[in-house]
Structures are given as structure tokens and as C-alpha cells.
Amino acid sequence: MTTPLLSVDGLSKEFPVAGDNWLAPKQTLRAVQSVSFELGSRQTLGLVGESGCGKSTTGRLILQLIEPTSGSVRFNGRDLATMPREELRQLRSSMQIIFQDPQASLNPRHRVEDLILEPLYAQGEKPSARLTNYAGELLDKVGLSRRHLSRFPHEFSGGQRQRIGIARAIASKPQLIVCDEAVSALDVSVQAQVINLLQDLQDELGLSYLFIGHDLAVVRHIADTMAIMYLGRIVEMGPKREFYGRPLHPYAQALLGSVPVSHPSKRHSRKRLEGEIPSPLNPPTGCHFHPRCRFARDICKQQVPQLRSISPTRQAACHFAEEIAAG
Amino acid sequence: MTAIATEPSRLALALGSTRTWLKRLAANRSFLLGAILFGSICLVTLLAPLITSVDPNALSVRNRFKPPSEIYLFGTDNLGRDMLSRVLNGARLSLGIGFAVVILNAVFGVLLGAIAGYYRRLDDLLMRIADALMAFPAVLLAIGIAAALGPSAATAIIALAVVYIPRTARVVRASILVARELDYVQAARAAGARDGRILWHHIMPNCMAPLIVQLSFVFAYAVLSEAVLSFLGLSAPPTVPSWGVLIAEGRTYLREAAWLTVIPGIAIATTVLGLNLLGDGLRDVLDPRMKVEQ
Amino acid sequence: MTAAPLLSVRDLSVSFNDRFTAVREASFDIHPGELVGVVGESGSGKSVSALAVMGLLPPTAKVTGSIHFQGRDLLALPRRELRKLRGRDIGIIFQEPMTSLNPVFTIGDQIAEAIRVHSPMSKKAAWDRATELLEQVGVPAPRRRLLDYPHQLSGGLRQRVMIAIALSSSPKLLIADEPTTALDVTIQAQLLDLLNKLRQDFGTAILLITHNMGVMAEVADRVVVMYASRIVEQASIFDLFDRPQHPYTSGLLGSTPELDGEAHRLRTIAGAMPNPAELPPGCLFAPRCPKAVPACLEMQPPLLPVTPAQSAACIRAPGLASEGAR
Numbered sequence: 001m002t003t004p005l006l007s008v009d010g011l012s013k014e015f016p017v018a019g020d021n022w023l024a025p026k027q028t029l030r031a032v033q034s035v036s037f038e039l040g041s042r043q044t045l046g047l048v049g050e051s052g053c054g055k056s057t058t059g060r061l062i063l064q065l066i067e068p069t070s071g072s073v074r075f076n077g078r079d080l081a082t083m084p085r086e087e088l089r090q091l092r093s094s095m096q097i098i099f100q101d102p103q104a105s106l107n108p109r110h111r112v113e114d115l116i117l118e119p120l121y122a123q124g125e126k127p128s129a130r131l132t133n134y135a136g137e138l139l140d141k142v143g144l145s146r147r148h149l150s151r152f153p154h155e156f157s158g159g160q161r162q163r164i165g166i167a168r169a170i171a172s173k174p175q176l177i178v179c180d181e182a183v184s185a186l187d188v189s190v191q192a193q194v195i196n197l198l199q200d201l202q203d204e205l206g207l208s209y210l211f212i213g214h215d216l217a218v219v220r221h222i223a224d225t226m227a228i229m230y231l232g233r234i235v236e237m238g239p240k241r242e243f244y245g246r247p248l249h250p251y252a253q254a255l256l257g258s259v260p261v262s263h264p265s266k267r268h269s270r271k272r273l274e275g276e277i278p279s280p281l282n283p284p285t286g287c288h289f290h291p292r293c294r295f296a297r298d299i300c301k302q303q304v305p306q307l308r309s310i311s312p313t314r315q316a317a318c319h320f321a322e323e324i325a326a327g
Numbered sequence: 328m329t330a331i332a333t334e335p336s337r338l339a340l341a342l343g344s345t346r347t348w349l350k351r352l353a354a355n356r357s358f359l360l361g362a363i364l365f366g367s368i369c370l371v372t373l374l375a376p377l378i379t380s381v382d383p384n385a386l387s388v389r390n391r392f393k394p395p396s397e398i399y400l401f402g403t404d405n406l407g408r409d410m411l412s413r414v415l416n417g418a419r420l421s422l423g424i425g426f427a428v429v430i431l432n433a434v435f436g437v438l439l440g441a442i443a444g445y446y447r448r449l450d451d452l453l454m455r456i457a458d459a460l461m462a463f464p465a466v467l468l469a470i471g472i473a474a475a476l477g478p479s480a481a482t483a484i485i486a487l488a489v490v491y492i493p494r495t496a497r498v499v500r501a502s503i504l505v506a507r508e509l510d511y512v513q514a515a516r517a518a519g520a521r522d523g524r525i526l527w528h529h530i531m532p533n534c535m536a537p538l539i540v541q542l543s544f545v546f547a548y549a550v551l552s553e554a555v556l557s558f559l560g561l562s563a564p565p566t567v568p569s570w571g572v573l574i575a576e577g578r579t580y581l582r583e584a585a586w587l588t589v590i591p592g593i594a595i596a597t598t599v600l601g602l603n604l605l606g607d608g609l610r611d612v613l614d615p616r617m618k619v620e621q
Numbered sequence: 622m623t624a625a626p627l628l629s630v631r632d633l634s635v636s637f638n639d640r641f642t643a644v645r646e647a648s649f650d651i652h653p654g655e656l657v658g659v660v661g662e663s664g665s666g667k668s669v670s671a672l673a674v675m676g677l678l679p680p681t682a683k684v685t686g687s688i689h690f691q692g693r694d695l696l697a698l699p700r701r702e703l704r705k706l707r708g709r710d711i712g713i714i715f716q717e718p719m720t721s722l723n724p725v726f727t728i729g730d731q732i733a734e735a736i737r738v739h740s741p742m743s744k745k746a747a748w749d750r751a752t753e754l755l756e757q758v759g760v761p762a763p764r765r766r767l768l769d770y771p772h773q774l775s776g777g778l779r780q781r782v783m784i785a786i787a788l789s790s791s792p793k794l795l796i797a798d799e800p801t802t803a804l805d806v807t808i809q810a811q812l813l814d815l816l817n818k819l820r821q822d823f824g825t826a827i828l829l830i831t832h833n834m835g836v837m838a839e840v841a842d843r844v845v846v847m848y849a850s851r852i853v854e855q856a857s858i859f860d861l862f863d864r865p866q867h868p869y870t871s872g873l874l875g876s877t878p879e880l881d882g883e884a885h886r887l888r889t890i891a892g893a894m895p896n897p898a899e900l901p902p903g904c905l906f907a908p909r910c911p912k913a914v915p916a917c918l919e920m921q922p923p924l925l926p927v928t929p930a931q932s933a934a935c936i937r938a939p940g941l942a943s944e945g946a947r
């Protein structure tokens with residue numbers, strides 16, 4: 001077995017949050033709970049779940065932008081948490097991030113050239129004619145043009161800004177890019193362009209993506225492996241084809257059933273999920289999903305189902321995954 | 328409505344380029360009026376040697392209590408000293424002390440604000456100390472510190488700096504706390520930028536607007552508070568009279584020679600008003616958010 | 622649909638400050654109980670059209686054309702009359718439910734207030750009615766919820782409250798501007814079901830604005846497609862999906878990610894929507910259109926019927942060609 005590019009083991013993050021009033025005791029918000037997965041070279045892992053389930057926190061933990069409460073992140077086999085500070089700083093050029101809001105992710109005071117070369121400047125390179133030329137090449141690569149080098153971000157449309165964000169992410173020739181809802185804010189026609197661009201860049205540059213999203217239809221077009229999160233935990237993980245063919249976990253099924261149909265003739269062909277996602281401050285006992293689950297039984301209220309293998313390639317965190325899989 | 332949200336925010340535009348700033352400032356009445364008032368005070372102060380060469384401490388017993396006239400533009404005091412010369416020279420001290428306080432505020436406000444807001448080290452401790460200092464009325468605290476240190480210009484500067492630095496540091500800390508979570512700051516961190524670069528390139532520019540606004544108010548309060556300190560004899564010695572000293576000296580003769588207090592009073596009021604208008608205008612243009620919050 | 626339309630918009634144009642036209646010559650009808658969807662990219666003029674119908678545009682907006690609601694021209698109506706009509710016969714819900722609710726009053730106060738504006742009744746009766754409304758829009762434990770403040774509710778619940786307020790006067794027309802865009806898919810699905818239910822139970826006509834073709838497929842009877850300030854196609858939902866006439870509609874359908882079939886590479890529309898302030902000459906879509914021919918640059922094609930129930934603004938619409946017209 002070769003070491004995977006990224007290997008995440010038992011990653012957890014707890015945030016202390018103030019109580020309702022200043023007399024109330026401090027509470028703990030368990031944003032991410034024992035998340036483990038591996039991501040190979042040139043692979044894309046789609047991480048999907050509803051807002052607040054811990055996707056972004058997972059992404060930021062992997063990039064060491066926040067400190068995990070427990071668990072480890074290994075990049076090319078090396079534990080990032082125990083790595084000397086300076087070494088981690090240099091390694092950062094191999095891991096980049098693309099954000100959801102193309103407006104907020106670009107410093108409005110900087111010109112496009114400086115924006116996309118930022119990762120190189122961050123590593124100590126100095127502006128030069130060679131770098132300017134390189135920035136031009138990057139713009140060409142993401143479907144913009146050299147003419148745009150000296151413009152400011154507010155002179156671009158949302159889709160173009162997202163391309164600038166992508167150019168910045170690939171500038172330092174990274175191996176891993178965390179795409180945190182990278183296409184969620186874009187109009188469909190532009191969204192399709194950006195998804196295709198990300199795929200082309202993956203082929204060309206051998207990138208791996210952690211593709212965070214909330215729209216299963218979008219993620220299907222780019223992911224190889226799927227991971228579904230609910231209230232801080234991964235509840236199902238497996239290859240894309242098998243997952244979309246028939247999800248194992250009741251939540252994953254419901255999520256898939258909520259995606260709008262692709263043709264009016266398919267209306268009313270699915271089951272709705274009732275209720276709302278509970279507060280992560282005070283999650284349900286046992287299986288977090290039990291108050292909304294059609295299959296819930298007594299054991300679900302008491303015992304936390306572990307993420308376990310259901311088939312050689314698929315994992316699910318449900319006490320009755322086999323039964324549900326059997327139909 | 329979505330149309331408003333999709334439009335580039337006023338803030339982003341305002342920060343987009345220096346030219347739009349300048350244009351907006353030029354169109355802001357409050358800023359213009361403030362700039363004119365404060366600018367002319369500064370100009371007159373700087374040009375004082377050209378306006379009058381009379382020694383501010385030269386006594387002239389024959390010319391006591393001369394009301395303002397063509398010869399003595401601002402009149403003379405109980406010892407026959409030329410008030411024009413005294414007010415202009417006093418301006419140097421008053422504005423000088425104010426300026427020194429502003430510089431100290433800028434340096435230490437940014438330093439402490441950055442330590443607390445960016446590095447989050449000593450955040451709790453620093454902010455508790457700041458809160459404690461801010462719990463006292465500013466002027467009372469300054470009086471207490473100055474009284475403890477003994478009267479001198481340096482005393483006034485230190486006392487006023489101690490009083491206002493916590494306020495400035497809080498402003499800086501608050502904007503750093505917001506700025507450090509911005510996506511592009513996170514992106515720079517993810518790319519491995521060093522703290523210095525992140526602070527200088529990405530975070531500080533976001534703090535400049537609130538900082539400049541804050542400093543213009545600090546300047547105004549410093550001038551005002553220094554007047555109070557020198558009125559109480561807690562600032563520079565009366566040989567170099569500041570505006571507060573002039574008012575203190577003139578107070579005894581308020582009935583007979585009102586100009587002795589009124590003229591330095593107007594000088595102080597004009598400076599403070601000018602700086603406040605300036606600050607308001609800057610805030611409108613540079614930092615529309617602050618206006619909404621207040 | 623032969624009955625008189627509930628809402629009939631003709632040649633609606635909206636410009637701001639005489640410089641910038643956000644909507645051009647839009648015409649469409651909504652019949653009682655019908656759910657009409659307006660779909661298009663950001664900035665194409667969807668919200669401005671809706672606001673024009675509601676009479677909620679800022680004074681800088683210049684509105685021309687006509688908007689008839691139950692036979693009365695809203696543009697000619699005095700402000701007071703219009704205000705009465707709005708809220709009573711036409712309800713509206715916006716994308717961001719937080720900013721549409723007042724943070725300092727309870728949900729109950731706000732719904733009861735809305736009820737009492739249109740039908741005077743005792744406070745107690747209004748609260749009872751509010752409870753009923755919340756129940757109708759699927760809020761669990763409605764009595765207790767009435768005492769909550771907006772910030773205590775999730776986005777989905779807030780949107781339900783907005784719908785309850787809009788329904789308080791039993792409007793004949795409900796305008797919903799991207800009511801689900803800010804919500805999770807599971808909540809979106811619930812809300813779409815709710816809109817469907819309202820239509821069935823009360824016969825409320827709904828104008829639903831969205832940029833999501835899937836949402837249209839889910840609930841719409843008829844769809845209006847907008848592009849850069851113009852309506853480029855109008856069709857029943859099935860015609861639209863099966864026989865799109867305008868290349869932009871086909872492009873939108875092709876670039877919508879789907880759940881079934883092969884996860885093929887997405888088709889895209891090249892380029893981006895032009896800034897409505899600097900429109901290209903001729904057909905607005907020409908710079909991005911895969912079917913464009915030189916004739917397209919000569920003039921903006923008008924919205925022409927291709928069949929009695931479908932119209933498109935394209936000189937090369939397949940429906941037109943097959944008839945051998947033009």
C-alpha cells in the first residue's frame with residue numbers, strides 16, 4: 001500500500017461558546033467529531049451535508065487554520081500537528097483553499113497580479129518580471145487573460161472572481177486544494193464552467209480536491225468518493241457510483257431525495273425529510289439522526305452507531321445499515 | 328432584496344481605490360468644514376512667528392487690560408502681555424501635546440490591539456486592564472495621573488496617552504478580530520504567509536479607517552483635556568502658556584476683561600469642533616459600518 | 622386556460638435614473654391557482670419585475686407599460702389603494718427571511734399585526750388565527766412558537782413565518798422571490814411542498830422567482846425565462862424541458878447538474894451575461910449563442926409565439942423553422 005496524499009484520523013473540534021446569558025455556564029459545541037478518511041493523489045472527495053454540520057470546520061482543520069481538539073492530519077504520511085512551525089509554513093504551499101464567496105476571498109485593495117501571486121510572496125518570493133509572466137499564464141489557464149493583471153477584484157463578475165481565486169490556489173503548484181463551497185454562490189451556467197475548469201486543472205496538474213458542498217447534484221459531477229456529514233459526524237462514505245446508485249444511510253437517502261428533480265415528470269417520486277437539523281450545542285443522544293429517521297428504534301436513542309464497513313468499499317454509521325441496504 | 332446584496336458593497340468600493348476615497352471626502356461637507364477649521368488653526372500656529380514677533384511674556388505695565396484693538400488684536404492681560412502672541416504660542420503647546428498623544432496612541436494602540444486581537448495572547452488580561460482604565464471618566468483619570476507625576480508637559484502627554492490608548496487599542500483589536508476571519512486573510516494563512524506579512528498586508532489596511540477616525544477624535548479630546556489639566560496647573564508651567572493656562576489666568580478678570588478667557592476658549596472650541604467634524608466626515612467615507620452601529 | 626388572467630403584465634419596462642434599464646418590454650400572465658416560475662441568472666431583472674408588480678420599487682425607478690391585477694391597472698392606482706391591495710390581495714416573501722422580520726417583536730405580535738391590518742378583530746382572535754396560520758405552514762408547536770423572537774428561529778422556520786404573514790389576508794397572488802435560495806435542500810424541499818399545498822388548498826396563484834431549474838421542474842406550471850433584462854422564452858413546464866426553443870434555455874438546462882444518468886461533463890454556456898448597462902447590438906444573447914448567425918446582430922428578435930402555449934425571442938427557434946415561417 002502506498003501512503004495516501006491526505007489521511008485524516010479521528011479528527012475532532014470543540015468550540016467553547018458562551019451560554020445564553022452571562023450567568024449561564026460555558027457550553028461546548030462539538031463541530032466535528034472523530035472524522036476519519038483518506039484521499040489519494042488525483043482524487044476528489046465530495047464532503048456534503050447541511051449548513052452547520054461541520055464541513056468548513058473539517059476543511060480548516062485539515063489546513064491547520066484552526067487547531068484540532070484531537071485527532072491527526074497526515075499529508076504525504078507526515079503528521080502536520082507535530083511538524084516544526086517553519087516546516088509547516090513551507091509545506092502550506094502544497095495545500096490551498098478556494099472559498100465560497102468570490103467577493104470576500106479577494107483582498108479588494110490588491111491588483112489581480114498580486115492577488116494570484118500571494119501564495120508565492122507568502123513563501124518569500126519577490127515580485128519580478130518572471131512572476132508577472134507566470135501570473136499571466138495562470139490567468140490564461142483559468143480562462144481569463146493577461147489584460148486583467150492590473151485590475152482590481154471589484155471590476156470582475158462573480159464567476160470571474162472565482163477564477164481569480166482558482167488561479168491563486170494553483171499558483172504555488174499545490175497537491176491538495178480544499179474547495180469550500182467553491183461553486184455554491186455562482187449562477188448555474190457559470191457554475192458549470194467553473195466545475196469543468198476544476199476538472200481540467202485536476203487532469204492537467206494532478207490535483208486532489210476536498211470538494212465541500214451542499215448540493216448532491218453538483219458534487220456528483222466532480223467527486224470520486226462521497227462522504228456525508230450530519231451534525232459533526234460522517235454518516236456515510238463510499239465510491240460515488242455506488243453511493244448515488246443507492247445510499248445506505250437513512251439521512252443520505254433523505255438528502256438525495258430532497259434534491260430537486262431534473263425533469264417535471266419525476267415530481268413526487270420521493271420521500272421528504274421531516275423536521276429540521278437539531279442544534280449542534282445540544283444534539284440528540286445516540287444516533288444524532290434518530291428524531292428524524294424513519295427507521296429509528298429504541299437502540300438508536302441510546303447507542304451511537306459507529307462508522308463501519310458495510311461492503312468492501314462502503315461505510316455507514318447506522319445500526320441497521322445492512323437491513324436498509326437489503327431494502 | 329438580492330439586488331442590493333449582489334451590488335459591490337459601498338465599503339468595498341470605498342476601499343477600492345484611493346481616488347474614490349478622495350472624491351468622496353471632497354464631497355463630504357462635514358469633512359470639508361472640519362478640515363478648513365482645523366487646517367486654519369494648524370496653519371496659523373505654524374506661521375505664528377510671521378504673524379507676531381512680540382514676546383508672549385513681555386510685560387508692559389502701562390498697557391494692562393487693553394481690549395482687542397488694531398494694535399493689540401486680541402487685547403492684553405493683567406500684566407500687559409500681548410494676548411495674540413500668547414494665544415498663538417499657546418497653540419503650539421496645546422496642539423503639540425495633542426499631537427504627541429495621537430502619535431503615542433497610534434503606536435501603542437496598534438501594538439496592543441494587535442497583540443490582543445491577532446495573537447490573542449494576553450487578550451483577556453489586556454482587555455480587562457483596558458476596561459478598568461476606561462471605567463473612570465477620562466478627565467478624572469488624567470487628573471489623577473498628572474497629579475501623581477507632578478506638573479509638566481511630559482506629564483500631561485503621559486497622562487492623556489494612558490487615558491486614551493486603551494480606547495484606541497480596543498478599536499484596533501475589534502477591527503483586527505473581524506479582519507482576521509476574512510476569507511482572503513485565511514487564504515493567506517493557508518498559503519503559509521508569515522504573521523508579519525498577514526498583519527501588514529491584509530489586516531492593517533482594514534484597521535486604518537477606524538484607526539484614523541479614532542485618532543482624530545483622540546486629538547480633539549486630548550486638546551480639550553490638556554486645557555483642563557493646565558487650567559488646574561497640572562500641565563506645562565505657566566511660562567509657556569497653553570490655552571488652558573490662559574483661561575485659568577483670565578478667569579479672575581472674567582467681568583472686566585472677558586476677552587482673556589473668551590479668545591482662548593474660542594481657539595479650543597474651534598479646534599475640537601474642527602477635529603470632530605473631520606472625524607465624522609472620515610468615518611462616513613472610510614467606515615460606513617461604524618456609523619450604522621452607533 | 623381561457624379564464625381572465627389574475628395578473629396581466631404588458632410591455633413592462635423599468636429603468637433607473639434614465640440610464641440603466643433593468644427590465645425591457647416584459648409581458649406575461651398569471652391565472653388563478655397557477656404557479657408561474659421566473660428563472661434567470663443573477664441581475665437578469667427577476668426581482669425588479671416582481672417589485673414592479675408589488676409597487677415596491679424606489680422612486681428613482683421609471684416604470685412603463687401596464688400591470689393589470691383583476692382588471693385594475695396597478696400603475697394607474699393611487700398609492701393608498703395600491704398599499705391596500707398589496708398585503709391583502711398580493712402577498713410577497715423575500716429571499717432573506719431575517720431582514721424581513723422585525724427583530725424586536727415576537728413572531729406572534731407580527732403575524733397578529735398583519736392579520737389585524739386587513740381584518741379588524743380582537744387581539745385574542747388574531748392570535749388564534751396566527752396559531753392556525755402557523756399550523757397551516759407546518760410549524761410544529763405553533764402556540765409556543767408565537768412567543769419566540771425571529772432570531773430564535775432557524776432560516777427555514779423564519780421563511781415559514783414569512784409565508785404565514787403573507788397568507789394572513791388570504792391573498793389571491795403570492796410573489797415569492799427566491800424563498801428557498803438561502804436554505805438547505807431538505808428545508809427547500811419542505812417549503813416547495815408547502816407552496817404546492819397552498820395552491821391546491823386555497824387556489825393561491827404563485828409567482829416564484831428562482832435561478833434553479835430543478836426548483837422549476839419541481840413545482841412550476843409555466844416558466845418565464847429572463848436573460849439580461851428581457852424575457853427570452855415562455856412555455857409550459859413540460860414544453861420547456863422537452864422542447865426548449867431559445868438557445869439560452871437549452872444552455873441553462875444543459876449546465877444544470879443532474880442526479881440521474883451518467884455524471885457526464887457539464888455543458889456550459891460560454892462567457893457571461895452582459896452588464897445590462899452595456900448591451901450588445903441585436904440579439905442580447907448573440908455573443909454567447911452557439912447558433913448565432915449574422916442576421917442575429919441586426920435586431921433584437923421579439924418574443925413570438927412558436928405554438929399557442931410557447932413563445933421565444935429567437936429567429937432560429939426550431940419551432941419557427943419547422944413551420945417554415947420566417
Ligand SMILES: Nc1ncnc2c1ncn2[C@@H]1O[C@H](COP(=O)(O)OP(=O)(O)OP(=O)(O)O)[C@@H](O)[C@H]1O
Nearest residue numbers: 329330333637643662663664665666667668669670
Ligand atoms: N434600486 C436600483 N437602482 C439601480 N439599479 C437597480 C436597482 N435595483 C436593481 N437594480 C439593477 O437591476 C438589475 C436587475 O436586478 P434584479 O434584482 O431584478 O436581478 P435578479 O434577476 O433578481 O437577480 P438575482 O438572481 O441576483 O436576485 C441588476 O443589474 C441590478 O443591479
Ligand SMILES: Nc1ncnc2c1ncn2[C@@H]1O[C@H](COP(=O)(O)OP(=O)(O)O)[C@@H](O)[C@H]1O
Nearest residue numbers: 015029031050051052053054055056057058280
Ligand atoms: N469559531 C467558531 N466558534 C464557535 N462555533 C463555531 C466556530 N466555527 C464554526 N462553529 C460552529 O461549528 C459548526 C460547524 O460549522 P461549519 O464547519 O462552518 O459548518 P458547515 O461548513 O458544514 O456549514 C456550526 O454549528 C458552527 O456554528
Ligand code: SF4
Nearest residue numbers: 287290293300318319
Ligand atoms: S442508527 Fe437508527 S436512527 Fe440512526 S440512521 Fe440508523 S436507523 Fe436511523
Ligand code: SF4
Nearest residue numbers: 904907910917935936
Ligand atoms: S436570435 Fe440568434 S443569437 Fe439570438 S438566440 Fe436566436 S440564434 Fe442565438
Ligand SMILES: [Mg+2]
Nearest residue numbers: 055056057181
Ligand atoms: Mg461552510
Ligand SMILES: [Mg+2]
Nearest residue numbers: 329330667668
Ligand atoms: Mg433577485
